[in-house]
Amino acid sequence: MSRIVYVNGDYVPEEEAKVSIFDRGFLMADAVYEVTSVLDGKLIDFAGHRARLGRSLTELQMDAPVTDDELLEIHRELVKRNGITDGLVYLQVTRGNPGDRDFAFPNPAVKPGLFLFTQSKPGLADAPAAKAGWKIISIPDERWGRRDIKTTQLLYPSLGKMMAKKAGVDDAWLVEDGFVTEGTSNNAYIVKGRRIITRALSHDILHGITRAAVLRMAKEAQLEVEERSFTIEEAKDADEAFVTSASAFVMPVVEIDGATLGSGKPGPIAARLREIYIEESRKVAV
Template identity: 50%
Template structure:
């Protein structure tokens, strides 16, 4: 039985109980993070915890403990669950409130919940063969830089992508790709690796940030600008980045092949560089 953490206690996941009056449940008033685990160690932990601090501060939730203590809980969950490759999910909400008022009363105790998932990254068939994406109108709110638990638009986009035979959705606004439903979007052109600059319109991806740095350290040009779906279809390669996929080639967009319809050399190289980075820097 998987061991989770809830508000100060490690306990079997099926025994974790959160109040139905929790504002995360009633209002999506909360923040989440997902950190990868390779070889039993957290990957890019400092980046994820810094983003957790930024997101909670943006909506006015005070972390119940320093991030170093949160990281210690994550590590303990990895050990207790014997996770070699996988993910640690963390969610913090403003807490339970009997009034169900849009304006939360002062002094609520935040709810902190973590659990783990086992996942095979190295032998992923999607990494070997690439994935398809389907483009969707971006229906989300305007503060996408905040990693909110309010994921209805992304869920709807993912379901529509699945129905179209794709594994990820690319959100499109004003003719430009913003990002994936749960990933950062990249294309490769004559300019180099093209990806959108960070702003309130997109989430600053931790894995994407690491990939950008690794690319530049390896002499690959990274161009920060928006790109259109038409540009993506004309690109030599496309790929996504996230904590749960790392660097994954996109071989079809809306049913049309990208490049030769196979994972390309740039994404393949970056994936290898990221795995080396992960193994060197995991904690």
């Protein structure tokens, strides 16, 4: 049975889903997106993703295509129709279809496009990679300057993941002016003692929803959090490292550019934060 997807107001089989070739999301990556995890059939951190979507739309001067309540209902309906127990809901909002290609925004504004689909990922919370830890490489950060807006301009992150794959590792950390910004699709952290270090929020990195939750939980667990930039060399000397994202939750990092961190196994702080995040997120899932 094919998936049911949502396209501009309609629930349709994926084979029947169509988007105009003149949609600005297709032509110019003039679009934003969110990915919300599903555990036990419920949405994780939905309120945070909804709020960040609103911020992204505001920054790009786009209108919201539906209300917050309608958006939640669409998510829930897709989860139900596709029988998702563990997995993801992908959402994309585009500036819409002005009827022809033009660099300037359409005037008057056209109705935004709204597309959603699900991905089933059984055992999402028990990913084997979390027990082994990720190995990463560092690469130059060559993205545009507004990484805080979650746009669909993902070509360079995609190239970064391919560089990591070619190197036989799991992901890449992006480096700008000598300092780590973030991973290709995640926020980056190092651990020294009981101190967690991660880059401060700015236009340089995505304001991760999982990041916010994990840092709050870390402080509640009496861990020190220091928001500042760090280098790859500093990361290699750290006791532990990890990344966070909506789909990876808290993922330990055990190797950076060939240098083994600690014992070469996931560290206790990253492992514990993963447990806490999944446990607490399940309690408040919608």
